[in-house]
Amino acid sequence: xxxxxxxxxxxxxxxxxxxxxxxxxxxxxxxxxxxxxxxxxxxxxxxxxxxxxxxxxxxxxxxxxxxxxxxxxxxxxxxxxxxxxxxxxxxxxxxxxxxxxxxxxxxxxxxxxxxxxxxxxxxxxxxxxxxxxxxxxxxxxxxxxxxxxxxxxxxxxxxxxxxxxxxxxxxxxxxxxxxxxxxxxxxxxxxxxxxxxxxxxxxxxxxxxx
Numbered sequence: 001x002x003x004x005x006x007x008x009x010x011x012x013x014x015x016x017x018x019x020x021x022x023x024x025x026x027x028x029x030x031x032x033x034x035x036x037x038x039x040x041x042x043x044x045x046x047x048x049x050x051x052x053x054x055x056x057x058x059x060x061x062x063x064x065x066x067x068x069x070x071x072x073x074x075x076x077x078x079x080x081x082x083x084x085x086x087x088x089x090x091x092x093x094x095x096x097x098x099x100x101x102x103x104x105x106x107x108x109x110x111x112x113x114x115x116x117x118x119x120x121x122x123x124x125x126x127x128x129x130x131x132x133x134x135x136x137x138x139x140x141x142x143x144x145x146x147x148x149x150x151x152x153x154x155x156x157x158x159x160x161x162x163x164x165x166x167x168x169x170x171x172x173x174x175x176x177x178x179x180x181x182x183x184x185x186x187x188x189x190x191x192x193x194x195x196x197x198x199x200x201x202x203x204x205x206x207x208x209x210x
Contacts, residue, residue: 005068005083005084005085005087005088006065006068006069006072008085008088008089008092009061009064009065009068009088009091009092010065012057012061012064012092012095013058013061013062013065016054016055016057016058016061017058019050019054020051020054020055020058023047023050023051023054024047024050024051024054024120027039027044027047027120027121028118028119028120031114031119031120031121032119032120035119036114037114037121038114038120038121039121041113044112044113044114044121045107045112045113045121047120047121048106048112048113048121048122048123048124049103049106049107049112050103051120051121051122052099052102052103052106052112052122052123052142053099053100053102053103054099055146056095056098056099056102056103056142056146057095057096057098057099059146059147059150060094060095060098060099060146060150061092061095062150062154063149063150063153063154064088064091064092064095066153066154066157066158067091067153067157068083068088069157069158069161070156070157070158070160070161071083073160073161073164073165074160074161074164098145098146099146102138102142102146105138106123106138109126109131109134109135109138110126111123111124111125111126111135111138112124113126113127123139123142162205162206162210165205165206166202166205166206169198169201169202169205172198172201173198176194176198
């Protein structure tokens with residue numbers, strides 16, 4: 001898996017998901033069951049730091065993987081030159097740097113603590129409440145560059161992939177119709193089955209990409 005370009009993104013995403021399951025999910029479970037901070041201040045900040053880092057890294061990994069799939073489907077002949085192993089490593093490094101920068105910023109401004117609203121250790125404005133505007137700006141920028149950007153990237157790339165898939169389906173349909181037209185002695189029921197299969201193929205392609 002590591003020897004292929006998509007595998008780099010898959011491993012990075014898997015790494016994030018495993019850490020989220022091992023570190024943050026048990027902490028959230030304890031927070032919900034106790035209705036209070038699950039750990040001491042230091043450990044809670046560490047869990048908050050990891051949650052901010054991991055979720056951002058996971059989202060950016062999904063976006064990177066979708067870009068890789070888009071290039072592979074839309075530009076298959078030039079995929080090897082457009083998406084090299086080195087390019088994949090650079091994208092993963094950027095994902096880590098991006099996630100680490102926001103996590104470190106939140107740590108330095110003491111915006112990592114237990115949140116009663118989420119019943120978990122996560123991003124939370126400081127108890128004094130004097131830096132509410134700065135925290136709001138930080139939250140908006142963090143979510144816009146990590147989650148909204150990833151969502152827009154996913155929508156763009158997979159819509160392009162869907163467009164290519166539908167184009168290939170249309171080409172197959174034309175070839176099938178030409179073949180059916182030439183086979184004049186073919187039984188009508190066989191023609192009907194072929195046409196029904198064409199329709200199902202279109203629906204499957206749309207459903208899978210969606």
